[in-house]
Amino acid sequence: MHSLQVPCTKENLKEIRYFVENALNRYEISTDDIYFIKLAIDEICANLIIHAHHCNHEDFIEVKIKNEGNTFIFEIHDQSNDNFNLLEYKVPDIQQIIANKKNGNMGLILVRKIMDEIELERCEGHNICRLYKSIPQANS
Amino acid sequence: MELLIQNEDKFHIISIIGDLDASSSVIFDSALEEAINAKAKNILIDCSQLDYISSPGIGAFTSRLEECNQNNIQLVLYGMSPKIENVFKILGLDQLIVIKKTKEEAKIYANDAQFTSPLH
Numbered sequence: 001m002h003s004l005q006v007p008c009t010k011e012n013l014k015e016i017r018y019f020v021e022n023a024l025n026r027y028e029i030s031t032d033d034i035y036f037i038k039l040a041i042d043e044i045c046a047n048l049i050i051h052a053h054h055c056n057h058e059d060f061i062e063v064k065i066k067n068e069g070n071t072f073i074f075e076i077h078d079q080s081n082d083n084f085n086l087l088e089y090k091v092p093d094i095q096q097i098i099a100n101k102k103n104g105n106m107g108l109i110l111v112r113k114i115m116d117e118i119e120l121e122r123c124e125g126h127n128i129c130r131l132y133k134s135i136p137q138a139n140s
Numbered sequence: 141m142e143l144l145i146q147n148e149d150k151f152h153i154i155s156i157i158g159d160l161d162a163s164s165s166v167i168f169d170s171a172l173e174e175a176i177n178a179k180a181k182n183i184l185i186d187c188s189q190l191d192y193i194s195s196p197g198i199g200a201f202t203s204r205l206e207e208c209n210q211n212n213i214q215l216v217l218y219g220m221s222p223k224i225e226n227v228f229k230i231l232g233l234d235q236l237i238v239i240k241k242t243k244e245e246a247k248i249y250a251n252d253a254q255f256t257s258p259l260h
Contacts, residue, residue: 010163017159017192035192035223042194046162094202094232101203106231107195113230 005062008053008078016045016063023065024072027138037074037133040114043107044076044086044129052082070138074131086111086129087120143171144186151247152180157189160197169200176204181213182250186243188219193227201237214250218243 002023006012020038029037045061053059062077091109092102111118117132141164144155152175160168175183185201201215208215218240220228228234240246 010161013161013163013194014159032223032226036226039192039194039227042161046194046196050162094236098202098205098236101206102199105195106198106202109231110195110227 002065003062005060007057008049008059008061009055009057010046010049012061013042013046013049016061017042019063020065020074027067027135029135029138033135036114037072040111040131040133041074041076043111044131047084047086047107048076048078048080048082048129051084052078052080067138070136071132071134072138074133076129076131078127079125080127081125082127085120087118141167143168145171145175151182151184151250152178153184153186153243155186155189159192160190160200161192161194162196165196165200168197169203172200172204176207176211176213181254182247183208183213183215184243184246184250185215185217186219187217187221187224190220190224193224198227198231198233202233205237212254214238214253216240216246216250218246 004016004019006015017038020041021034024034024037041063045063048061049055064075064077066073086108089108092105097105115131115133119130121128121130141156141158141160144157146153154171154175156168172183205215216238219242220239225234225239228237228239238249240249
């Protein structure tokens with residue numbers, strides 16, 4: 001298992017992406033797949049850092065990567081009381097985002113399109129967002 | 141991320157160098173806003189050195205697109221890698237934002253669009 005813990009600042013998103021890329025480079029995964037997985041994890045982490053932790057550098061976020069056969073499990077751990085539920089959130093239509101001059105809401109569209117499955121676990125202020133991605137050709 | 145801003149004839153060109161993410165998108169958004177406020181009619185975004193883009197970076201485009209359309213400003217992106225272009229495609233934005241392969245194609249498109257626009 002690979003893991004990284006960083007303070008909740010936007011500047012650390014690059015480190016998270018670097019960590020994900022390095023961890024996945026140990027497997028036979030295409031650069032396109034690595035790019036999109038990195039993007040999905042970045043979107044979840046950015047959402048948590050900005051909206052749940054308000055970029056508070058005293059808070060921490062942890063990313064863990066495991067693989068079971070050809071399925072990769074990405075866990076994003078944090079501690080916050082944010083009630084946002086990305087599983088229930090209805091993403092708006094892209095035309096509507098443009099018409100409303102919005103610059104947000106597209107991250108979740110990307111996560112849902114890239115990942116196979118998303119799970120949320122909440123227990124006494126400790127949250128885990130679990131993303132599953134099956135990559136049939138991946139070999140370590 | 142770094143931005144390189146140049147004017148070539150009637151084209152305002154913003155080159156994005158590095159990663160356009162939640163951390164850097166505000167800087168790019170300000171540059172785009174400045175170009176619109178300065179009444180630039182052809183804004184070309186050079187993506188040839190753009191290594192990575194996430195939704196806040198894409199949001200900088202979507203939030204200004206309507207304003208550009210209303211003010212007859214041609215906003216054209218060019219030179220992006222296939223990976224970056226795929227992110228736009230996943231979102232269906234390749235149908236709504238003009239994306240060209242080269243600077244020359246971007247200039248020709250912007251030029252022609254200015255002449256054919258009903259507002260011109």
